[in-house]
Amino acid sequence: MEACEIWRDLERIRAEAPLVHNITNYVVMNTTANALLAVGASPVMAHAVEEVEEMVSLARALVLNVGTLSAPWIGAMMKAAREARKRGIPIVLDPVGCGATRFRTDTVQSLMREAPPTIVRGNASEIMALAGAGGSTKGVDSAAASEEALAAAQALSRSCGCVVSVSGATDVIVAEDSIVRVHYGHPMMARVTGLGCTATALTGAFAAVNPSPFHAAAHAMAVMGIAGEMAARRSPGPGSFQVNFLDALYLMQAGDIENQ
Amino acid sequence: MEACEIWRDLERIRAEAPLVHNITNYVVMNTTANALLAVGASPVMAHAVEEVEEMVSLARALVLNVGTLSAPWIGAMMKAAREARKRGIPIVLDPVGCGATRFRTDTVQSLMREAPPTIVRGNASEIMALAGAGGSTKGVDSAAASEEALAAAQALSRSCGCVVSVSGATDVIVAEDSIVRVHYGHPMMARVTGLGCTATALTGAFAAVNPSPFHAAAHAMAVMGIAGEMAARRSPGPGSFQVNFLDALYLMQAGDIENQ
Amino acid sequence: MEACEIWRDLERIRAEAPLVHNITNYVVMNTTANALLAVGASPVMAHAVEEVEEMVSLARALVLNVGTLSAPWIGAMMKAAREARKRGIPIVLDPVGCGATRFRTDTVQSLMREAPPTIVRGNASEIMALAGAGGSTKGVDSAAASEEALAAAQALSRSCGCVVSVSGATDVIVAEDSIVRVHYGHPMMARVTGLGCTATALTGAFAAVNPSPFHAAAHAMAVMGIAGEMAARRSPGPGSFQVNFLDALYLMQAGDIENQ
Numbered sequence: 001m002e003a004c005e006i007w008r009d010l011e012r013i014r015a016e017a018p019l020v021h022n023i024t025n026y027v028v029m030n031t032t033a034n035a036l037l038a039v040g041a042s043p044v045m046a047h048a049v050e051e052v053e054e055m056v057s058l059a060r061a062l063v064l065n066v067g068t069l070s071a072p073w074i075g076a077m078m079k080a081a082r083e084a085r086k087r088g089i090p091i092v093l094d095p096v097g098c099g100a101t102r103f104r105t106d107t108v109q110s111l112m113r114e115a116p117p118t119i120v121r122g123n124a125s126e127i128m129a130l131a132g133a134g135g136s137t138k139g140v141d142s143a144a145a146s147e148e149a150l151a152a153a154q155a156l157s158r159s160c161g162c163v164v165s166v167s168g169a170t171d172v173i174v175a176e177d178s179i180v181r182v183h184y185g186h187p188m189m190a191r192v193t194g195l196g197c198t199a200t201a202l203t204g205a206f207a208a209v210n211p212s213p214f215h216a217a218a219h220a221m222a223v224m225g226i227a228g229e230m231a232a233r234r235s236p237g238p239g240s241f242q243v244n245f246l247d248a249l250y251l252m253q254a255g256d257i258e259n260q
Numbered sequence: 261m262e263a264c265e266i267w268r269d270l271e272r273i274r275a276e277a278p279l280v281h282n283i284t285n286y287v288v289m290n291t292t293a294n295a296l297l298a299v300g301a302s303p304v305m306a307h308a309v310e311e312v313e314e315m316v317s318l319a320r321a322l323v324l325n326v327g328t329l330s331a332p333w334i335g336a337m338m339k340a341a342r343e344a345r346k347r348g349i350p351i352v353l354d355p356v357g358c359g360a361t362r363f364r365t366d367t368v369q370s371l372m373r374e375a376p377p378t379i380v381r382g383n384a385s386e387i388m389a390l391a392g393a394g395g396s397t398k399g400v401d402s403a404a405a406s407e408e409a410l411a412a413a414q415a416l417s418r419s420c421g422c423v424v425s426v427s428g429a430t431d432v433i434v435a436e437d438s439i440v441r442v443h444y445g446h447p448m449m450a451r452v453t454g455l456g457c458t459a460t461a462l463t464g465a466f467a468a469v470n471p472s473p474f475h476a477a478a479h480a481m482a483v484m485g486i487a488g489e490m491a492a493r494r495s496p497g498p499g500s501f502q503v504n505f506l507d508a509l510y511l512m513q514a515g516d517i518e519n520q
Numbered sequence: 521m522e523a524c525e526i527w528r529d530l531e532r533i534r535a536e537a538p539l540v541h542n543i544t545n546y547v548v549m550n551t552t553a554n555a556l557l558a559v560g561a562s563p564v565m566a567h568a569v570e571e572v573e574e575m576v577s578l579a580r581a582l583v584l585n586v587g588t589l590s591a592p593w594i595g596a597m598m599k600a601a602r603e604a605r606k607r608g609i610p611i612v613l614d615p616v617g618c619g620a621t622r623f624r625t626d627t628v629q630s631l632m633r634e635a636p637p638t639i640v641r642g643n644a645s646e647i648m649a650l651a652g653a654g655g656s657t658k659g660v661d662s663a664a665a666s667e668e669a670l671a672a673a674q675a676l677s678r679s680c681g682c683v684v685s686v687s688g689a690t691d692v693i694v695a696e697d698s699i700v701r702v703h704y705g706h707p708m709m710a711r712v713t714g715l716g717c718t719a720t721a722l723t724g725a726f727a728a729v730n731p732s733p734f735h736a737a738a739h740a741m742a743v744m745g746i747a748g749e750m751a752a753r754r755s756p757g758p759g760s761f762q763v764n765f766l767d768a769l770y771l772m773q774a775g776d777i778e779n780q
Binding site (some may be wrong): 025026027028031067069070071100101102104141191192193194235239242 | 563567770
């Protein structure tokens, strides 16, 4: 992963402000919209079955996130994903809490079957549950390290034909025959709600400008991690961290990426 | 627009803490509630059809916002708006994303027909779509400058008998035979999600204390813009901007308005 | 109330990171999740009837909050509460806006009848409405001081067999034959949306580690108030207050509690 390629994607996002359509959870709607704006993209949140096809057709990426799932949202996700596939718009799926309840695991598995995503971005527990590899989840937090989910991620990538991005202290991104690890980030990131969902949303922005979903996923995790390190240096706690994280996404320069 | 009149409204809001009932979108519920509290008003968010009539009858303004619209919410907005009209409570309507999908345009047009609002507050693309003047929307962001929407705003104001407040680099507020332009604000405001929705919510607070919807709309946009300039002076990015914007609403003094 | 006992609970939360299952309102989902993470707990938000029983069975506390109630959520709250009772998992109920509309009062009274909570945490107006003691509510803000709700809180505690925690300038916590008052806090806390809901969420975290609901409720209010005072000392307005409040929850040491 070259610093100059990460930077090139970031410059493209800032120049083109791609529209990213999110059908996501209530907890993170505000924070992921703000992260997308801070990085230079243009977010829209819309979930009504009456409008998701029309909305996604205007967008350059679709982000699906099952964090506060309920039945009416599943149909909207399905419709939007089918339309996105028909139009060649990349889909990023976040299987929040998969493994915690059967409802979530079943829903995500059926989404993956009916309208396969381009990229799945989850934590180790979620990826293992989704691949049927067991593993336990503690609510929406992972009970395993990302490396433990490597075999599951590879199996999922093969069976679904998608990139799998496993976040953790080290992020592991897997495509059919490639692996890349991202070592950026900071423990404070686990003390802010929805930073995993933010990683998913930013992956959507990168997929909008980079035709390689594998590189898009890796670059997004790198920018997340670098912004996290920049923010942690000036944040005594998770409140100031959130503020400084958005500022870091907005202020990040080529040098911040190269000097990592 | 006189500084002393803006200040008088702000003082009234702080003294009377008018209850503002919001039926708004998921993305901005938290941030618009906080902006209303920071400016001195008392927000309530309630959308159940079972309670909106009772809730709005306690309030001094009703704010409707279709940002994350779905079918069950439309009936509640309609019921609340009819009750507000019956009681003479001012209604401020934000047509978020009008023009992006037929569902939104149709819903807002039917809201305007069945229970006309006192004030419509939107960006140029939304106002043009609503007036049937064409124009294109990029999701929820405007693709046009507010001045381009002037004719559409005037037509909408005449046909609906309401004040139309078009936000942008310059805000243009239109009533039947009056126009006022507000030149305050800062480009950073476009990098924070929901500041348009915040403008709508604050317009509700001003309409609660000022019997002239035209002046209320203009004063709200002035306070938005002045707070934005105050915040931008000390904010390196959109994270710190959000924090400083709420502080500025809370701390604003007469001198901050006069010295603009 | 001993400082060392408050601190012991806080240390346990930080060491054990108990999972707290929240079925709460849209306005505060993000901020209460962040407060739970800042204090050391692990939050999950889930409201689908299909999964609430499974989710609550993984949790050590259940938090119910009717702030943006609608019909589909009531069934989920009822199911989750029944399962929590069956498993001996403490339930904390926040009757947001009780008294403002009949829909809220009726819903909360029926929740209390069908699946009595361990702790009710509300403001004076809400507790009085819930106890049928009249009192008036201004939307979701209290129109009475907590001391005025003492008799209502005691009646409610007796009839429901639960602890009642009334927040205000002074917090009053009532069990069958005990009362404790908490004098910490700062007026700025009323200018941030959802800090009452945050108190309820933190009460859930304390109830997860302390087998006495009475002490858990009191310790949670003490930590809220102390964090509020710590934050207010460095916050010119409610924007910076929110940031510093989360930092204070995260950074709080034994000395911060003892020196109050």
